[in-house]
Amino acid sequence: MPSDGARVLVIDDEKQIRRMLNISLTATGYNVAEASTGHDGLNQAAIFHPDVIILDLGLPDCDGKDIISKLREWTQIPIIILSVREKENEKIGALDAGADDYITKPFSMGELLARIRVALRHSAKAEDEPVLAFGEITMDIARRIVTIRGKELRLTPTEYEILKYLALQADRVITHRQLLRAIWGPNYQDHTHYLRIYIAQLRHKIEADPSQPRYILTEPGVGYRLVKDSSDVQGNS
Amino acid sequence: MAYFWTFLITVLVTIIGKLLTPYFELLNIALLYLLPVMISAVYWGRGPSFFASLLGVLTFDFFFVPPLYSFAVYDIRYLFTFAVYLLVAIVISTMAARLRDELDKAVKSERLTLALYELSRQIAVVTDLHPLFERFVNAIADIIDGKIILLLSDPGNDKLSEAASSPPGIVLASENERGIAQWVLEYGQRAGKGTGIIRESPTLFMPVKAEDRTLAVLAVTPEIEGEPVSPAQYQMLEAFANLIAVGLIRQRLSQEADKARWLSESEKLHTALLNSVSHEIRTPLASITGAVTGLIDDAVIDHKSREILLRTIKEEAQRMNRFTSNLLDMTRLESGMLKPNEDWCDMQDIIGVSIREVHDLLQNHPLQVHIPADLPLIKADFALIEHVLINLLENAIKYSPPQGEITISVQQQGKELLVNVINAGPAIPMADRKYIFDKFYRLHASESRAGIGLGLSICKGIIEAHKGKIWLESSERNINSFIISLPIPDQPAPPISIVKGEENAV
Numbered sequence: 001m002p003s004d005g006a007r008v009l010v011i012d013d014e015k016q017i018r019r020m021l022n023i024s025l026t027a028t029g030y031n032v033a034e035a036s037t038g039h040d041g042l043n044q045a046a047i048f049h050p051d052v053i054i055l056d057l058g059l060p061d062c063d064g065k066d067i068i069s070k071l072r073e074w075t076q077i078p079i080i081i082l083s084v085r086e087k088e089n090e091k092i093g094a095l096d097a098g099a100d101d102y103i104t105k106p107f108s109m110g111e112l113l114a115r116i117r118v119a120l121r122h123s124a125k126a127e128d129e130p131v132l133a134f135g136e137i138t139m140d141i142a143r144r145i146v147t148i149r150g151k152e153l154r155l156t157p158t159e160y161e162i163l164k165y166l167a168l169q170a171d172r173v174i175t176h177r178q179l180l181r182a183i184w185g186p187n188y189q190d191h192t193h194y195l196r197i198y199i200a201q202l203r204h205k206i207e208a209d210p211s212q213p214r215y216i217l218t219e220p221g222v223g224y225r226l227v228k229d230s231s232d233v234q235g236n237s
Numbered sequence: 238m239a240y241f242w243t244f245l246i247t248v249l250v251t252i253i254g255k256l257l258t259p260y261f262e263l264l265n266i267a268l269l270y271l272l273p274v275m276i277s278a279v280y281w282g283r284g285p286s287f288f289a290s291l292l293g294v295l296t297f298d299f300f301f302v303p304p305l306y307s308f309a310v311y312d313i314r315y316l317f318t319f320a321v322y323l324l325v326a327i328v329i330s331t332m333a334a335r336l337r338d339e340l341d342k343a344v345k346s347e348r349l350t351l352a353l354y355e356l357s358r359q360i361a362v363v364t365d366l367h368p369l370f371e372r373f374v375n376a377i378a379d380i381i382d383g384k385i386i387l388l389l390s391d392p393g394n395d396k397l398s399e400a401a402s403s404p405p406g407i408v409l410a411s412e413n414e415r416g417i418a419q420w421v422l423e424y425g426q427r428a429g430k431g432t433g434i435i436r437e438s439p440t441l442f443m444p445v446k447a448e449d450r451t452l453a454v455l456a457v458t459p460e461i462e463g464e465p466v467s468p469a470q471y472q473m474l475e476a477f478a479n480l481i482a483v484g485l486i487r488q489r490l491s492q493e494a495d496k497a498r499w500l501s502e503s504e505k506l507h508t509a510l511l512n513s514v515s516h517e518i519r520t521p522l523a524s525i526t527g528a529v530t531g532l533i534d535d536a537v538i539d540h541k542s543r544e545i546l547l548r549t550i551k552e553e554a555q556r557m558n559r560f561t562s563n564l565l566d567m568t569r570l571e572s573g574m575l576k577p578n579e580d581w582c583d584m585q586d587i588i589g590v591s592i593r594e595v596h597d598l599l600q601n602h603p604l605q606v607h608i609p610a611d612l613p614l615i616k617a618d619f620a621l622i623e624h625v626l627i628n629l630l631e632n633a634i635k636y637s638p639p640q641g642e643i644t645i646s647v648q649q650q651g652k653e654l655l656v657n658v659i660n661a662g663p664a665i666p667m668a669d670r671k672y673i674f675d676k677f678y679r680l681h682a683s684e685s686r687a688g689i690g691l692g693l694s695i696c697k698g699i700i701e702a703h704k705g706k707i708w709l710e711s712s713e714r715n716i717n718s719f720i721i722s723l724p725i726p727d728q729p730a731p732p733i734s735i736v737k738g739e740e741n742a743v
Contacts, residue, residue, distance in 0.1 A: 085562060086569075088578070088620060106558055158735050183735060193581035194732040196614055200583050204610070211589050211606045218590050220620045221578070 006120055007031045009050035011041035011067070012082065013059050021054065024109050030116075038062035042070055045077070052119050054112075055099070056082045057090050064090070065097045072098040078119035082107075088221035095175045095222070102173060102222070118171040132167045134228040135215060137206060139167055148206060158183065159202050162195075166216065166226035175223040199224065239281035243289045246273040251296050263301055267322055270297055274326045278333030286330030293326065294319050345380070352376040353476055360484035364491070370401035373481060378403040380473050381466070383459040384440075387481070390422055390452060392489070397422055397454060409456060410440070418442055418454045425451040430459075431466045441466055443474050447482035452489075455481075517560050521553035528553075555597075559631070563691045566624065567676070570698040577618035577702050581729060584612055584647055584654060587619060591626035592645075598634050599643070607646040615654055616726050621699045625707075626658070628692040629719050633660035636717065652725050657710075659718045670709055696721075 008030045010021050018034045025032045033048040035041035038059045045053060053071070057064035068079060078100040083091045091102050100122070101115050132139040136149045144160065146153040155163065165182050166174060180189045188194065199218075203210040217225045250273055254266045270293035278286035298308055302315050310316060356373060363369055374385040384407055388397040397418050399408050409415050417435055421428050421442040429438040445453035455478055459466065466474075528546040531537045537546060569575035585608045592604070626645075633643045641661040648655050665673060676694045700707045705723040 085620075086565065106554065156734075158732070161735065184733070188733075191729075191732070193614055193729045196581050196583040196586065197732060200585060209606075211585055211608055212592055213589055217593070218586050218619075220590055220623050221618075 005029060005031045006051040006116075007033070007048060008116065009033050009035065009041070009044055009048055009053045011035045011038065011044075011053065011059070012056035013037065013061075014056070017056070017082075021112075028113060038064070038067045041067060045071060045075070050077060051123070052116055053077055053079045054082065054116075055079055057087070057094060058084070065093050068094055068097040068099050076123065078123050080112075080115050080119055091222055092175055092177070095173065096177060100172060114171070122169070122172065132164075132170070134167060134170060134226065137215065139164060153205060155202075155205065158198060159205070162198055163202060163206075163226075166224060170226050170228045173219050173223055173225045177223075179223065195224070239277065239285040240288055243273055243277045243281070243285045244292065246276060247289060247292050247296055250293075251300055254297075254301065258301070264318065266301055267297055267318060270294075270322065271326060271329065274330055275333060278330040279337060282337060283330060283334040286334065287327070290323055290326035290330060294323060297322075349376070349380060349473060352379070353480065356477075357480050357483075360480055361487065363484075364488075366484050366488055367400065369484065370481070371403075371405070373477060374401045374403040377455075377457070377474065377477055381457060381459055381470055382461070383457060385458075386456040387445075388418055388422075388454045388456060389485075390454075395422065400453070410458075414438070414440055414456070418456060421454045422451050425449075429456075441474075443478050445478045445482045445485070447486045452482055452485045514564070518557065521557045524553045525550050552597075559627075562624070563628070563695055566695050566699075567691050570695065570702075575621075575698070575702065577621055577699075579616045579618055579703075581614045582617045582619050582622065583614055584608070584656065587617075587622050588626060588645055588647070588656075590619075591623050591630060594623070594627050595630045595634065598631065601639050602634055602637065603640070603642045605642065605644040605646075607644070609648065612647065613649065613654070613725050613728055615723050617703055617723060618699075622703070622723075625696045625699050625721065626656070628696050629658040629721075632692060632719075633658055633717070636660060637662035649725065650722075653722045654725050656721045656723075657718055658720075659716055661716050664715060665709065665717055673709065674707070 008025050010018055010025075010032060012018050012021070012034075013036050015036070018036070022032045022034060033044055033050065035044045038061050041053075041055070041059075044050075055064060055067060059067075064081065068081075071077065071079065079098070081091065081094045081099045081102045082105055083094070083102055084105050095102065100119050103112055103115055130140065130142050132141065137146065137153075139146050141164065146155055146160065146163065161183050162179065165179060176192050176195055177189045179195060180191060184191065184194065199216060200210070203213050203216060206215055207213045215226055217227055219225055247270075250269050254269050257266060257269075273289040273293060274286050277289045295308070298310065298315075298319070299306060303311055353376075356369065356376065359369055360366070370387050374387055377385045384402070384404070386402040386407065386409060387400050388409075389400040390397050397415070402408075409418065417428050417438060417440075421444050425444045425446055426434065427444065428434040428442045430436065430441040432441065440456050440458040443455040443457065444451045445455060455474065457466070457474065528550045531546055532543065537543055566575065588606065588608065592599070592606070630643070630645075637643065637660040643661075644657070644659040646657045646659070648657075674693050674697045676691065697707050700721055700723070703723055705721060707719065707721050710718040710720055
C-alpha cells in the first residue's frame with residue numbers, strides 16, 4: 001500500500017541498515033530521508049518534516065533518550081525505536097521518554113511496516129470512536145458494553161478500564177508504567193503484579209487459549225500490546 | 238593486696254608464737270618469723286618478702302623481746318640475733334623470688350612454644366590466613382608488651398599494607414616508619430630499634446623472608462622505650478617470622494596452582510568455543526550465500542523453488558540470531574554480568590510468549606499445554622525465564638521425530654513451581670545425562686544436528702541465578718522430560734480496586 005508518500009526519517013549509524021530500510025521503504029511507497037548521527041537526525045527532523053521517525057538507540061554520538069526528549073520539546077511526530085533483545089531497560093526508558101513504539105533487531109520488514117502504519121494511523125486521528133472492534137470482540141465505549149462473538153462479556157470495572165486503554169491504542173506497545181499510571185495513578189506505577197493478575201484474568205475471559213493469547217500480547221520486560229489483527233503484527237511470513 | 242596478706246600471716250605467726258612462749262625458747266620462736274618471709278617470697282616476689290622480713294624483726298622485738306611491748310632491747314645480744322635473722326630472711330627471699338622468676342619464665346616460654354606449635358599446625362592447613370595473622374600478632378604481643386603490626390607486600394606493586402595488628406586496627410605511626418618498612422622489604426634486613434640501621438627509631442622492623450624473597454615486614458614497638466629487645470625475644474620474633482613466611486609461601490603456591498588450572502581450563506573452553514562458533518556461523522552462512530547467489534544469478538526461476546530458497550535464508554538467519562543470543566547470554570553468565578532483573582511474573586504469560594517465539598519451528602509438532610488456573614505469581618526476570626523455555630522448547634523440537642508431540646505442564650508443589658517440558662523421542666542415554674548441562678556437551682547421537690551445546694548450560698545458569706533447579710527426569714519410556722523448579726515467594730498484597738465495592742472475580 002503506497003501510503004500517499006508519507007515521509008520517513010531513518011536515524012541509524014549503520015550504513016547497511018539505512019540502505020536496507022531506504023530501499024524497502026521506498027519500494028513500499030514511502031519518502032525516505034537518512035541521518036547517520038543523532039545530531040544530524042535532529043536537524044533533518046526540522047528540515048525534512050517527516051511523518052514518522054525510525055531511531056536506532058545505539059547511536060555512537062549521543063544517547064537515544066536525549067534525542068527523543070529533544071524532539072518531544074517541539075513535535076509529536078511518532079517515533080519508532082530500534083533496539084536489541086538484551087536491552088529492555090533501554091527500550092522502556094525510550095518509551096517512557098516519549099517514543100511511540102519499538103522493534104527488536106533483527107526484525108522483519110513486515111513487522112516494521114505494520115508498526116509504521118499503526119504509528120501513522122494514531123497520529124492521524126483523535127481516538128473518539130464510540131465502538132472499538134478487534135477480532136471477535138467489540139467494545140461500546142458509550143454504553144460500557146463488551147461483547148465477544150455477539151455475546152455480552154462481564155468484566156469488572158478494572159478489567160474494563162485496562163481493556164479500553166489497550167484497545168484505544170491498539171497495535172501499540174504500552175509499557176507497564178504507562179498502564180499502571182493510567183488505571184491506578186502514579187503512586188502505583190511500579191506495582192507490576194497488579195497487571196500480572198488483571199491481564200491473566202482478562203485473558204481467561206477473552207482469549208480462547210490464555211496460554212497462547214491472540215489479542216493481548218506480552219512484550220517481555222516492557223509491557224503489553226493489544227493486536228487488532230494478529231496477522232498484522234506477526235507479519236513475518 | 239600482697240602486702241596485706243603478708244601482714245596477716247605475720248599477725249598469725251605472732252599469735253602462735255605467743256601461745257608457744259611457755260614451752261619454747263625465744264630463739265626458736267624467732268625462727269617462726271621466717272615462715273611469712275618464705276611464703277611471700279614464693280607467692281608474691283621480692284617486695285612483699287622484704288616487707289615480711291622487716292615486719293618480722295619489729296614484731297618479734299615488740300612482742301617477745303624483754304621489755305615486752307616496747308621496741309627497746311635490754312640484752313644487747315638480741316641485736317645480733319636480729320641481724321642474723323634479717324640476713325637469713327633476705328637471702329631466702331632473694332632465692333625464692335629468683336625461683337619464682339624462673340618459673341614464670343618457664344611458664345611463659347611453654348605457653349609460647351604451645352602457641353608457636355598451634356600456629357604452625359594451622360598455617361599448614363588453613364586457606365584464609367588473615368584470622369591467623371591476628372592470632373600471630375597477639376601471640377607476639379604476649380612476649381613483648383607494645384604495638385605489633387604485620388605488613389604484607391602486595392605482589393602486584395610491592396607496596397606494604399597493614400594485614401594485622403595488636404591492638405587491632407592500628408597503623409604505622411608515620412610516613413617515616415613506612416619508609417623504613419619499605420626499605421626492610423626491599424633489602425631483607427632488620428632495621429630500627431636495637432639494630433645497626435636507624436637504631437634511634439622506637440620500632441624494630443623484622444623482615445619475613447622465604448627463599449630469598451621478603452614477603453612481609455613485622456613492626457614491633459615495645460611499650461617501654463628504653464628497654465632493648467633481648468636476644469631471647471629476637472629469637473622468638475625470628476621463629477614467628479619464619480612461620481608467617483611458611484604460611485605466605487604456601488598460600489602463594491596454591492594461588493598459582495589455581496591460576497594455572499584455571500588458565501588451562503579456559504584455554505580448553507576457548508578452543509571448544511572457537512571450533513563450534515566457526516562451525517555454527519559458517520553453516521547458516523553457507524546456506525544463505527548459496528541461496529542468495531542462486532536468486533541473484535537467476536539460476537532458479539520457478540516460483541516454488543525461489544520461495545523455498547527465500548525461506549531457507551530467513552530460517553538460517555533466525556538460527557544465527559538465536560545462536561548469537563545464546564553466546565551473549567553465556568558470556569554474560571560467565572562474567573557475572575547477568576543479574577536477574579526480578580519482578581512479579583505470571584508463568585502462564587512467560588509460557589505464552591515462549592510459544593509465540595518458537596511458533597515457526599512448531600509447525601510439525603502438536604503442542605499440549607496444561608496450566609492450572611490460579612497459579613501463584615513468581616519473582617523472576619521475565620526475559621531470562623522466557624529464554625530458558627525457548628531453549629527447552631527448541632531442544633524438544635530438535636530431538637523429537639516429525640509429528641512428535643510436545644507437552645508443557647505446570648504445577649505447584651508446596652513452595653515450588655514446577656514447569657515440565659516433555660518431548661516424545663528417543664530418551665537421552667543414561668551415560669549422557671550427567672553431562673547434558675555442561676558447556677559444549679553434545680549428545681553423541683546428535684553430532685549431525687545444529688547447535689553447540691550451550692542451550693542447556695545457559696538454562697542451568699539462569700535457573701540457578703533464580704535460586705531454582707533444573708533437571709532431566711529419568712524415564713524408561715520414549716520421552717524426555719526437563720523440569721524447572723522455581724521458588725514461590727509470599728504473594729504480594731492483592732490489587733486495590735479502582736471502584737468502590739468492586740469484586741475481583743467474574
